[in-house]
Amino acid sequence: DQQVKQNSPSLSVQEGRISILNCDYTNSMFDYFLWYKKYPAEGPTFLISISSIKDKNEDGRFTVFLNKSAKHLSLHIVPSQPGDSAVYFCAASAIGYGNKLVFGAGTILRVKS
Template identity: 95%
Template sequence: DQQVKQNSPSLSVQEGRISILNCDYTNSMFDYFLWYKKYPAEGPTFLISISSIKDKNEDGRFTVFLNKSAKHLSLHIVPSQPGDSAVYFCAATAQGGSEKLVFGKGTKLTVNP
């Protein structure tokens, strides 16, 4: 029962171009979404989040877009840098609900110089 799906296991982009990572969810109770970034042999680190009352949140080179009707969110990284190469996890939660985060399987992003 995958409530959060990241259907692309990997993505490769050129340095300076845009990276778009996608995430779909099935639980309509989810109303808060977070992206985490993970380097090998390290724990995930929080990147950016969005509440369901918004459809866009921006932080520097990172922008998250939320389409509630499609139950879809995406993370845009512009411009992509080699240091962005990592696994990106999408996570979702129902704030008034069980207090737990549900994670996707992750997408491995490789940014080529």
């Protein structure tokens, strides 16, 4: 039973446009959410996070939105650049969950120049 779901295996976007990556979760105890980016043959790198007390967090071109009632979060990348082409993983954690993260299956983003 996947508690964190990324339903789009892949996404293709034109350079300069907005990329929107989506993530849904089922466990209402999750209170902290993270996005990781992964290039081939490298480990995932932390990108941005959001606590459940917020509904938005921005860091440069990256913004994460959290809709707790819908158990949905999204990562917006504006403007998209070819170097953003990677696999993006959504992850969630909960107080009392033993400091563990639950990851989604990932979305492959391709930014075309």
